[in-house]
Amino acid sequence: MDWLQRMNHAIDYIEDNLENAIDYEGIAKVAVCSVYEFQRMFSFVLEVPLSEYIRRRRLTLAAFDLKSRNNKVIDIAIKYGYESSESFSRAFQQLHGVTPSMARNAGIQLKAYPRISLQMKLKGAVEMNYRIEKRDAFQVFGLEDEYSYDKIANEQGVTIPEFWQTICNNGEYDKLEQALHGDWQQEGKFSRELDSVFAYDAYTFTSNTTFPYLIGCYKTANSQTEGYTIVDVPASAWAVFSTLNDGNGSGSYDLCTLKNRIFSEWVQTSHFTIAAGGNFEMYGTTQDGHKYCELWYRIEEGQSA
Structure with a gap:
């Protein structure tokens, strides 16, 4: 299994567990490397820390869930790993610029961070010296x-x-x-x-x-x-x-x-x-x-x- 496959399998694991407690050891196991190595590769290649990617994806999905008024804020907060509606609201407002309650209103602009998918690019036109x-x-x-x-x-x-x-x-x-x-x-x-x-x-x-x-x-x-x-x-x-x-x-x-x-x-x-x-x-x-x-x-x- 090559590097690209391992990275995409690890991202699949993250996406499948956004509603659960994500085990960093589990991610590394899927990627066939250490936790340290995976976090380092992830941040250098994708230019965002692993924890920040997980936070953005969870709050992106939370914003979608808020569009249904049948979903209580506290239930959404717990679903995405927040212990209280207050901590969820702070994180949500930090990312989206509005409170969860305001996000329910029509016309409110929110941010969406899509799932990352790594694809092979043609590289090598510029040499790497080492x-x-x-x-x-x-x-x-x-x-x-x-x-x-x-x-x-x-x-x-x-x-x-x-x-x-x-x-x-x-x-x-x-x-x-x-x-x-x-x-x-x-x-x-x-x-x-x-x-x-x-x-x-x-x-x-x-x-x-x-x-x-x-x-x-x-x-x-x-x-x-x-x-x-x-x-x-x-x-x-x-x-x-x-x-x-x-x-x-x-x-x-x-x-x-x-x-x-x-x-x-x-x-x-x-x-x-x-x-x-x-x-x-x-x-x-x-x-x-x-x-x-x-x-x-x-x-x-x-x-x-």
């Missing part, structure tokens, strides 16, 4: 937090870009660089163009709806790591993609498009699967001053069945 690197185990250290897949924000509502902005403004970024100590590029055999501070995420399981994210550095023999989280990076093969190799030479930071192509094109046609255990975003500057980003994904031989 390289495979095999590395021994090493360690990284840095500032860690946990983020939700839904909003890519932590418990305090701080997003990842805001996290970066905060540490750049409060001096924590500079402290990280100072704690590094030693020639990490030589010790780790990394390019001299790469910055010392990078991002490492999803390196351990936290929950089906969250992932860990670390802004950190390579741990050298002399790094001062007191007060920082230390993470082991296992020996692995890595597929490396760069914004410098986006097919048109622009080197732009369009990471969303690059990630979409990795999962919708490269993963489908390569002989590798992207493995659990962490991914890097490494930032660099070419000799002529061009900024770029490299995406490092742990890979394994052989595609899922």
